[in-house]
Amino acid sequence: MNAILRAWNEADEAAAMDAMLACCGSQRWAKAMIAARPLANVEKLSEAADQVWSTMEEPDWMEAFACHPRIGGRQAKHAPPKSAAWSAQEQSSTAQAAERVLAELAAGNALYEECYGFTYIVCATGKTAEEMLAILQRRLASSREAELREAAEQQRQIMQIRLGKWLIE
Numbered sequence: 092m093n094a095i096l097r098a099w100n101e102a103d104e105a106a107a108m109d110a111m112l113a114c115c116g117s118q119r120w121a122k123a124m125i126a127a128r129p130l131a132n133v134e135k136l137s138e139a140a141d142q143v144w145s146t147m148e149e150p151d152w153m154e155a156f157a158c159h160p161r162i163g164g165r166q167a168k169h170a171p172p173k174s175a176a177w178s179a180q181e182q183s184s185t186a187q188a189a190e191r192v193l194a195e196l197a198a199g200n201a202l203y204e205e206c207y208g209f210t211y212i213v214c215a216t217g218k219t220a221e222e223m224l225a226i227l228q229r230r231l232a233s234s235r236e237a238e239l240r241e242a243a244e245q246q247r248q249i250m251q252i253r254l255g256k257w258l259i260e
Contacts, residue, residue, distance in 0.1 A: 093133050095258050100129035113173035114253040115246065116158030117151040120144060133258060140254055144247050152243045156209045159249075162223050163188070163196040177253055181215040188220035196220065199227045206231065207238050214248040 099110055104125060111121035123143040130136045147155075158170040160178050163185045170178065185193065203211040213226050230238055 092131070093258050095260065096130065096133060096136060109171065109173075110257060112158075113171050113177070114257055115140075115144070115155050115250040116169065116171075116174065117147060117155040119151045120147055120155070136254060136258075137251060140250060141247065144243075144250065147243070149239065152239065152246065153209055155246050155250075156212050156242060159210055159212055161197070161200040162211055162213060162215060162227070163193050163200070163220065173257075174253075177256060181249070181252075184215070184218065185220045185223075192220050192224055196224050196227070199224065199231070203227060203231060207235050207242075209239075209242065212242040212245045212249070214245050214252070216249075216252055 099107055102110070107125045107128070108121050111124045112118070115121065120143055123146070124139060127139045127143065130139055154169075158174050160170070160175075160182070162182060185196070188196075200211050211227055211230070213223055215223060218226075230241060233241065
């Protein structure tokens with residue numbers, strides 16, 4: 092068994108909660124993950140994370156979304172330090188983006204939030220700023236319901252990547 096997973100299985104609730112909230116900012120998701128302990132291996136952790144996420148609803152999604160900075164932004168509203176550091180790493184391609192792209196991302200983020208009422212969420216890992224901008228522009232044509240589901244799926248992907256990062260630290 093992975094040493095970090097083993098330690099998390101045995102950790103007190105506060106420490107276990109901190110670890111899960113860094114991976115996904117939904118309190119209800121993190122509490123359900125803690126309640127699922129002990130998890131036998133990394134595969135079971137991943138499966139439990141997806142299963143629990145599938146039971147979440149709009150308020151849980153919104154809470155998780157609020158822990159992400161805008162794409163091209165630097166600060167999330169309610170992110171734990173580890174989550175903020177991972178966000179910066181995941182969005183690192185924006186540091187090399189052209190000013191025009193950053194300006195279009197900023198305008199698109201504002202329009203997205205006006206249309207849908209939440210932060211644009213995209214799994215930024217491995218994507219350029221230009222790719223994230225194109226995805227944003229495409230998603231602005233979606234209905235709110237479709238976009239909410241897409242953002243929840245992007246959050247699920249981010250959560251799985253972060254669980255992987257957490258397990259190797």
